[in-house]
């Protein structure tokens with residue numbers, strides 16, 4: 001196991017009441033990267049993160065966090081935003097952030113000073129009771145509490161859920177900033193767009209198993225490209241379209257045939273059909289995700 005990896009897991013497995021929640025998961029999160037664990041509801045993301053962090057122990061398998069075999073040894077160098085959010089509603093954001101830092105070994109006075117700065121930088125109030133903040137604001141405050149002790153590893157469980165589009169963008173920016181200053185970010189999500197924009201690498205988990213691991217680009221190029229084609233004239237050339245081709249408002253959509261687009265193009269040109277639109281694009285990460293998860297089937 002090498003220190004170039006912030007997080008490593010080898011065959012971690014967890015059963016609950018006889019059912020297998022996580023089944024032999026291997027992970028290798030490079031230090032300094034933004035890494036996404038993607039999966040549908042119930043796939044095993046939260047259970048995996050909890051095992052990595054040492055909140056629960058795996059039934060079998062090994063994990064290593066920031067080089068330590070026991071995750072709790074490095075707890076002060078880790079920040080964790082759990083899926084269940086919650087801050088003391090009577091506290092103000094400055095105290096809540098300082099309190100969260102203190103739980104990770106940051107002296108309270110230093111925590112308050114950092115909290116004041118962080119809140120100002122993120123345009124959030126410092127002194128109002130948390131109960132008077134919007135849900136999105138409170139979530140951002142909790143996130144600042146997760147990073148106030150400057151952890152080398154930041155683990156976020158579904159950090160985007162419950163945030164509106166503006167706050168989602170703020171969170172994306174914050175994640176990028178943390179990565180720029182050298183932290184490793186590991187987050188789970190079932191919203192693919194965030195992972196597509198942020199992650200250097202992703203793992204797709206479904207029914208407790210890793211179904212794909214690699215870059216978002218590698219996930220997309222595992223599947224055939226999509227073609228969009230519109231012409232001025234219909235005609236016999238349409239017989240050269242592949243069997244899966246569908247037409248909507250004059251626009252044909254189909255998978256790029258294995259022998260390429262050229263035989264079809266030849267037919268279109270010979271028929272003088274007049275090409276108006278021709279685009280060949282790899283599938284989106286969302287489409288790749290649906291295909292990968294679909295192959296794994298539903299949890300019984």
Ligand SMILES: Nc1ncnc2c1ncn2[C@@H]1O[C@H](COP(=O)(O)OP(=O)(O)OP(=O)(O)O)[C@@H](O)[C@H]1O
Nearest residue numbers: 016017021039040041042043044045046047048190
């Ligand atoms: N403490 C527990 N006791 C019993 N079953 C559990 C427990 N925690 C998780 N499970 C089950 O393990 C499976 C994986 O759950 P987990 O919460 O890890 O998935 P997830 O990918 O995080 O899903 P979601 O996105 O819905 O939170 C589910 O079938 C869930 O019901």
